Amino acid sequence: MFIFLHLRIEEEAIQREVISRGFKRVLIQTPEGLRPYIKELIEKLRKSGVTVLLSGNPCFGACNIALTEAEKLRADAIIHIGHSLMVSCGNTPVLYFDAMYTFPFEECLRKAEEQIKKAGRTVALFSNLQFVECLEAIRSILENWGLEVYIGRGTGVKYPGQVLGCNYTVPLNVESYVDFFLFVGDGSFHPLGLALLTNKRVLALNPVTCSLKDMSELKRRYLRRIYASIVKAREGKVFGVLVGLEPGQFRLELAEGVKKLIEATSREAYLIGFTHLDTGFLEAYTWIDVFVNTACPRLSIEDSERIAKPILNPAELLVALGLTSWEEYVGEYSET
Numbered sequence: 003m004f005i006f007l008h009l010r011i012e013e014e015a016i017q018r019e020v021i022s023r024g025f026k027r028v029l030i031q032t033p034e035g036l037r038p039y040i041k042e043l044i045e046k047l048r049k050s051g052v053t054v055l056l057s058g059n060p061c062f063g064a065c066n067i068a069l070t071e072a073e074k075l076r077a078d079a080i081i082h083i084g085h086s087l088m089v090s091c092g093n094t095p096v097l098y099f100d101a102m103y104t105f106p107f108e109e110c111l112r113k114a115e116e117q118i119k120k121a122g123r124t125v126a127l128f129s130n131l132q133f134v135e136c137l138e139a140i141r142s143i144l145e146n147w148g149l150e151v152y153i154g155r156g157t158g159v160k161y162p163g164q165v166l167g168c169n170y171t172v173p174l175n176v177e178s179y180v181d182f183f184l185f186v187g188d189g190s191f192h193p194l195g196l197a198l199l200t201n202k203r204v205l206a207l208n209p210v211t212c213s214l215k216d217m218s219e220l221k222r223r224y225l226r227r228i229y230a231s232i233v234k235a236r237e238g239k240v241f242g243v244l245v246g247l248e249p250g251q252f253r254l255e256l257a258e259g260v261k262k263l264i265e266a267t268s269r270e271a272y273l274i275g276f277t278h279l280d281t282g283f284l285e286a287y288t289w290i291d292v293f294v295n296t297a298c299p300r301l302s303i304e305d306s307e308r309i310a311k312p313i314l315n316p317a318e319l320l321v322a323l324g325l326t327s328w329e330e331y332v333g334e335y336s337e338t
């Protein structure tokens with residue numbers, strides 16, 4: 003069953019802000035999923051005498067700001083739609099605007115009611131920016147069912163209940179109060195990311211398919227795969243340390259530290275900088291045995307399956323180098 007989602011972009015607010023700040027030439031940057039919906043906004047800006055430029059590069063998150071494009075295209079400002087501020091950077095002003103979906107969540111919740119009630123009595127809700135607006139209404143429904151509901155607050159995000167794939171402070175702040183977590187949004191990346199950080203159950207309500215998924219099996223599969231990668235990495239002689247150059251992914255100190263740790267075990271290590279990484283490009287480094295990812299966790303969680311060589315995160319590298327045990331890494335969760 004597929005559900006019709008309604009997307010809301012704050013076109014009037016964007017137009018007002020651009021005009022009031024006197025910007026004459028703006029670059030619009032959005033994730034690919036929102037690009038079909040921005041034509042009306044473009045028309046409004048054009049009618050107000052503003053020259054509109056469009057970013058053609060991929061846009062995966064708030065970490066990824068089109069500063070180079072804006073500078074080269076001589077834009078006065080970047081209109082970044084669909085993510086909230088993560089890091090302040092560059093000389094070009096960046097204006098952030100939400101894009102939120104609404105969906106008939108009552109219907110989806112009714113379908114999932116039995117499974118949700120079975121998971122426990124206390125729950126924390128979390129979501130990515132696109133669905134965070136629905137959380138309060140979902141809270142009311144769950145409370146009517148007799149559940150105790152928490153929506154945490156955290157750092158580095160704009161709304162209560164909001165997570166990024168690299169920031170789970172919101173749900174983790176209320177972890178000790180709840181029996182389980184309920185994610186509202188599409189895709190497995192965000193709920194799996196939390197499942198890897200907690201021993202509590204994580205359920206994911208997908209508003210697009212109107213279905214509920216328990217993340218336990220995906221977590222088990224990820225841990226099995228990573229365990230195999232760690233075993234393989236122990237034999238590695240040459241390591242490539244991936245350094246994301248996007249403003250919100252750039253962790254050079256961490257990458258340098260990782261390189262030193264590897265070299266201290268008499269192995270070779272090289273830093274590899276990138277802005278947009280396709281795992282296929284890594285395979286051309288045929289003489290590198292293992293990659294260590296210090297950039298976006300999506301690369302380790304979702305994309306690493308696409309290449310045969312191990313891609314570990316820094317914590318997994320410590321296990322491969324024998325500096326931490328596997329049991330410490332997975333905590334009490336040791337079903338592999």
Ligand code: SF4
Nearest residue numbers: 062063065167168298
């Ligand atoms: S680093 Fe990855 S998870 Fe974090 S904001 Fe960027 S795209 Fe999202």
